Amino acid sequence: xxxxxxxxxxxxxxxxxxxxxxxxxxxxxDEVAEGIIAGGGASIRAVxxxxxxxxxxxxxxxxxxxxxxxxxxxxxxxxxxxMVAENLAKCIEGDLPDSVKAYLIQELQVVGTSxxxxxxxxxxxxxxxxxxxxxxxxxxxxxxxxxFEKALPGAGPTCKLTIEQNLQLLQERRRRR
Amino acid sequence: xxxxxxxxxxxFVQASAGxxxxxxxxxxxxxxxxxxxxxxxxxxxLIGCGGRGNGTFEGLGPDVKKxxxxxxxxxxxxxxxxxxxxxxxxxxxKDIDVVAIATPPHWHAIMSIAAMEAGKDVLxxxxxxxxxxxxxxxxxxxxxxxxxxxxxxxxRFSADxxxxxxxxxxxxxxxxxxxxxRGGFKVREWxxxxxxxxxxxxxxxxxxxxxxxxxxxxYHPHRFGGSHRGYWDYEGGGLTDMGQHYFDGFQYAYAKDxxxxxxxxxxxxxxxxxxxGMWGWVEMKYADGLTLxxxxxxxxxxxxxxxxxxxxxxxxxxxSREKLQSLPEPEPLIRFPEAIRTRKRAGGNADVSHxxxxxxxxxxxxxxxxxxxxxxxxxxxxxxxxxxNRLVNQPMRAPWHL
Numbered sequence: 030x031x032x033x034x035x036x037x038x039x040x041x042x043x044x045x046x047x048x049x050x051x052x053x054x055x056x057x058x059d060e061v062a063e064g065i066i067a068g069g070g071a072s073i074r075a076v077x078x079x080x081x082x083x084x085x086x087x088x089x090x091x092x093x094x095x096x097x098x099x100x101x102x103x104x105x106x107x108x109x110x111x112m113v114a115e116n117l118a119k120c121i122e123g124d125l126p127d128s129v130k131a132y133l134i135q136e137l138q139v140v141g142t143s144x145x146x147x148x149x150x151x152x153x154x155x156x157x158x159x160x161x162x163x164x165x166x167x168x169x170x171x172x173x174x175x176x177f178e179k180a181l182p183g184a185g186p187t188c189k190l191t192i193e194q195n196l197q198l199l200q201e202r203r204r205r206r
Numbered sequence: 207x208x209x210x211x212x213x214x215x216x217x218f219v220q221a222s223a224g225x226x227x228x229x230x231x232x233x234x235x236x237x238x239x240x241x242x243x244x245x246x247x248x249x250x251x252l253i254g255c256g257g258r259g260n261g262t263f264e265g266l267g268p269d270v271k272k273x274x275x276x277x278x279x280x281x282x283x284x285x286x287x288x289x290x291x292x293x294x295x296x297x298x299x300k301d302i303d304v305v306a307i308a309t310p311p312h313w314h315a316i317m318s319i320a321a322m323e324a325g326k327d328v329l330x331x332x333x334x335x336x337x338x339x340x341x342x343x344x345x346x347x348x349x350x351x352x353x354x355x356x357x358x359x360x361x362r363f364s365a366d367x368x369x370x371x372x373x374x375x376x377x378x379x380x381x382x383x384x385x386x387x388r389g390g391f392k393v394r395e396w397x398x399x400x401x402x403x404x405x406x407x408x409x410x411x412x413x414x415x416x417x418x419x420x421x422x423x424x425y426h427p428h429r430f431g432g433s434h435r436g437y438w439d440y441e442g443g444g445l446t447d448m449g450q451h452y453f454d455g456f457q458y459a460y461a462k463d464x465x466x467x468x469x470x471x472x473x474x475x476x477x478x479x480x481x482x483g484m485w486g487w488v489e490m491k492y493a494d495g496l497t498l499x500x501x502x503x504x505x506x507x508x509x510x511x512x513x514x515x516x517x518x519x520x521x522x523x524x525x526s527r528e529k530l531q532s533l534p535e536p537e538p539l540i541r542f543p544e545a546i547r548t549r550k551r552a553g554g555n556a557d558v559s560h561x562x563x564x565x566x567x568x569x570x571x572x573x574x575x576x577x578x579x580x581x582x583x584x585x586x587x588x589x590x591x592x593x594x595n596r597l598v599n600q601p602m603r604a605p606w607h608l
Contacts, residue, residue: 048399048428049436050483055475055506062476083424089401096479100576103593135421135479138601139593161421164601191604198607 034075037064041090062097066109073098073116082128092132099140114141118148127157134158138165143172150176159188163195174199246547249273249301253293253317254309257432262308262331262358267543270304278412291412293317297324304546307331310440312420315340316606318355319347327354327546332450334563336441338586339599341560343608348556356542356552357559361454363539370536372517374461377526381494383460384515386501387452392444393504398436398481402426419606436482442570443482445500449566454554460496463558466583468493472572473506488569500569571597
């Protein structure tokens with residue numbers, strides 16, 4: 030990761046002695062998010078590369094930075110939103126621990142669109158991640174049912190329950206409409 | 207004896223009250239579901255035995271006998287007779303008529319709906335829900351089952367009834383009221399940790415059941431036992447926790463029990479995805495022009511766009527003023543102990559409590575997305591912002607769902 034990006038992320042607030050982000054400057058947070066977005070896909074992937082499993086910790090700035098990016102592009106910035114979501118999706122397809130992918134999937138629940146449902150669908154048979162992937166798919170909604178149907182035959186007991194429940198919920202919503 | 211069929215429950219209670227004086231105590235369940243015993247005793251259960259538990263149970267009234275307690279932290283001494291860890295076992299009991307729910311809010315909707323569907327009346331600790339769609343589902347369950355639901359806050363019972371009469375009249379066309387709540391939101395106090403290191407849950411705690419419909423996170427003691435308030439997974443910070451107290455009376459007095467603000471604008475930094483944190487103020491506007499402001503006083507510059515302004519008699523034309531004189535008084539509000547005896551709807555029922563907690567949910571959604579949102583109070587959807595809308599109806603972890 031380049032020095033400029035490291036510097037940028039380090040501008041985000043440190044937690045206080047209780048672990049709270051009680052001292053926080055909105056302008057700084059917005060500037061950090063915009064700086065990462067301006068760096069494009071490479072910046073998104075670089076920040077995602079800083080994430081560590083929760084037991085290791087110390088990555089709270091990178092986690093918060095990614096979330097601020099996901100929020101910043103959430104409305105009326107379709108092109109940048111796609112860029113962010115696509116790169117998060119690329120990251121979850123890579124070689125990362127499940128506990129790190131869990132966070133990225135959670136961010137796809139925030140920013141992902143129907144273009145990412147296939148990437149998320151690949152985790153519907155992963156016992157550690159199927160629940161989070163299902164929740165991201167349910168948030169995106171469009172294209173989710175096909176992913177659940179595709180994953181169902183290969184799912185183990187935990188994932189099967191999740192998939193079946195969400196398929197039923199989608200069917201019920203369709204009926205109500 | 208007169209056939210009970212065709213007699214409303216209330217009339218039956220009134221008729222039997224005098225006739226049965228001197229009878230021995232008959233628990234309600236002996237008479238069957240939906241019947242009130244002559245001695246008016248009710249079997250009760252407390253679900254969620256933390257800090258607010260006993261206080262919430264007391265709200266059930268003096269005629270409720272505690273038959274069972276339930277908490278996910280009772281793994282080591284649950285006997286499934288009087289002490290439980292799984293609320294579903296409690297709801298199976300026929301001798302339990304009413305439940306007090308004092309768990310963290312991420313369980314409130316699911317438990318309230320399950321309890322009402324099992325034929326129990328519910329007193330649910332505030333805040334009523336964790337997100338907007340839950341409240342609508344609880345209100346639908348209340349209507350569907352005919353059970354009593356009351357939220358565990360009572361601001362509306364001491365609210366200004368004269369103001370309610372005026373505001374509910376429909377005589378005011380453009381509402382000039384600006385109501386500002388300054389402070390009291392415990393923003394810093396009930397924030398979440400952004401760097402919690404996972405720990406091993408205590409042996410007595412069923413952590414998976416605690417997380418329930420929310421994501422299964424690694425255990426950390428700050429996510430449990432009161433400080434849960436600082437995490438979006440379980441609540442919504444001090445804003446959600448205190449807000450239902452403050453605005454229950456406001457919603458009633460200003461006759462906003464059947465609607466919500468249409469525009470919500472925050473002054474806050476982007477929120478953390480898991481931990482509730484700092485915010486400055488939130489300005490909300492109702493369709494009729496009324497402005498409601500939450501000013502935390504804990505972050506950033508204070509709110510200074512408008513000054514507080516209450517309703518005045520000169521806001522009405524002379525014809526309207528005359529009409530105001532002849533308006534009927536508002537119906538008295540029914541407290542929970544009376545509601546379960548008379549089967550009249552409780553004053554803090556699911557519909558009005560849902561609309562109240564929606565204020566805090568909408569403010570939090572605006573804080574979480576860091577921008578102004580527009581809300582459709584009829585469809586209960588955010589307009590033109592799909593990211594914000596994802597927070598209106600959040601997915602739940604299987605097997606839990608609305």
